[in-house]
Amino acid sequence: xxxxxxxxxxxxxxxxxxxxxxxxxxxxxxxxxxxxxxxxxxxxxxxxxxxxxxxxxxxxxxxxxxxxxxxxxxxxxxxxxxxxxxxxxxxxxxxxxxxxxxxxxxxxxxxxxxxxxxxxxxxxxxxxxxxxxxxxxxxxxxxxxxxxxxxxxxxxxxxxxxxxxxxxxxxxxxxxxxxxxxxxxxxxxxxxxxxxxxxxxxxxxxxxxxxxxxxxxxxxxxxxxxxxxxxxxxxxxxxxxxxxxxxxxxxxxxxxxxxxxxxxxxxxxxxxxxxxxxxxxxxxxxxxxxxxxxxxxxxxxxxxxxxxxxxxxxxxxxxxxxxxxxxxxxxxxxxxxxxxxxxxxxxxxxxxxxxxxxxxxx
Numbered sequence: 001x002x003x004x005x006x007x008x009x010x011x012x013x014x015x016x017x018x019x020x021x022x023x024x025x026x027x028x029x030x031x032x033x034x035x036x037x038x039x040x041x042x043x044x045x046x047x048x049x050x051x052x053x054x055x056x057x058x059x060x061x062x063x064x065x066x067x068x069x070x071x072x073x074x075x076x077x078x079x080x081x082x083x084x085x086x087x088x089x090x091x092x093x094x095x096x097x098x099x100x101x102x103x104x105x106x107x108x109x110x111x112x113x114x115x116x117x118x119x120x121x122x123x124x125x126x127x128x129x130x131x132x133x134x135x136x137x138x139x140x141x142x143x144x145x146x147x148x149x150x151x152x153x154x155x156x157x158x159x160x161x162x163x164x165x166x167x168x169x170x171x172x173x174x175x176x177x178x179x180x181x182x183x184x185x186x187x188x189x190x191x192x193x194x195x196x197x198x199x200x201x202x203x204x205x206x207x208x209x210x211x212x213x214x215x216x217x218x219x220x221x222x223x224x225x226x227x228x229x230x231x232x233x234x235x236x237x238x239x240x241x242x243x244x245x246x247x248x249x250x251x252x253x254x255x256x257x258x259x260x261x262x263x264x265x266x267x268x269x270x271x272x273x274x275x276x277x278x279x280x281x282x283x284x285x286x287x288x289x290x291x292x293x294x295x296x297x298x299x300x301x302x303x304x305x306x307x308x309x310x311x312x313x314x315x316x317x318x319x320x321x322x323x324x325x326x327x328x329x330x331x332x333x334x335x336x337x338x339x340x341x342x343x344x345x346x347x348x349x350x351x352x353x354x355x356x357x358x359x360x361x362x
Contacts (some may be wrong), residue, residue, distance in 0.1 A: 001026035001188045002047065002156065007056035009042055016042040017053070018212040026061075029182045029189040031199035034209035035235070040192045041160055043209075047190060048158050049073050060155065073156070076149030080161040082141045084133040090144050091116055091129040097152040119147040123181070139170045146178075150185070159191035163198065171195075175202050196236050200224060208232050230347050233274050240280065240317045242291075244346065246271040251346050254313055256291055260346050275344040280319040282307070282329055283338040290338030293317065295331050307331065309339060 002024040009017040017039045024030050032040035045051040047058060049070035057066045065073050084093050094116045098107055107115070120126040123143040133141055142162060149157060162178070163171040179202050182189055193199050199206045200220040208215045208223060208231075216228045227233040244251040249264035251257070253273055263271075283290050296308035305326040309317040317339065321329070331337070 001061055003059040005057045007053045009053050015212050020214055026188055027186045029204045031203035031206045032192045033199040033206050038209040039212040040209050044158055044160055044192050048075050048077050074154050075156045075158055076154035078145050078149050078159040078162050080164045082145045086133050089130050089132055093144055094147045094151050119150055123147045138166045139174055157187050157189040161192055230351055238277050240275050242273045242315055244271045244273050254291055270349040271346050272349055273344045273346050275341050277318045277320040279343040281340045281342055283340050285336045285338050287338035290340045293339045295333055295335045
């Protein structure tokens, strides 16, 4: 449906996008995920026709849309801060895009009324049609903004940090609602976010961006379980890191030997092992397949317990245990324990220190 080819965009001496290419299938909901300054919003605005690329092309359904305006591209755009007209009611805000069409394309008043009422019911705010934006909550305003974008029957729905201005619980409720709405309508959608959980929960595919480039594209499961670069691994949730030495297909982590067949050709090189907190387990101090560490502060977070650990080599780790496992272990602060790595990923130190981790916004 959308074919983004070799897009480059600079602002003065700053390279916002550097030769970015990305196909987006019809009916797909794609998240552009990355830190501030990664280029995700610039890419969204170029797709919309609100910014012009220095080089590259944008195709919609096989047709070159690079030089078309936002209106000609038939996209619906939802801004982070809603951009509602304060002097208009909810009904008139949603009807606005239909009323400003050229006379030859403008629907009859009865059709506008029908379509707006239908959309307000779809986004569950039909009872608010006569209210003004100042009389609405943040979540209600966001639903109005979505209904207004959908009123023009866009080919593509684009959302820039759609829930960024809302509190945590409203964000959770609305993103689940957005996923259900997308499944109902089947419209092609692209949304920008810096919230990893939001991207993983809502999108069909996630595009992780850093410094104007795409780091990785995949389903939420692929991105989270098999990150291809240190940047993706570190950006997607909490992670522990441990130094190691890589020798002919093995990684030596302070005497703990882990298989590393992808590095069978490396005779001797420094590396870093990444492991997520929930992939650490705590065992007896003398467990043969573990690192020795001392227990620090422990925090109960609903169904999990976060345990801070310090290895005998001075590294600080964080483990997440279920409440049942934590009760079973009976941990006390200062106790010496064994730490096991259930699932980990290895990168050579040279890759970890590469340009992908030099972004001050990370």
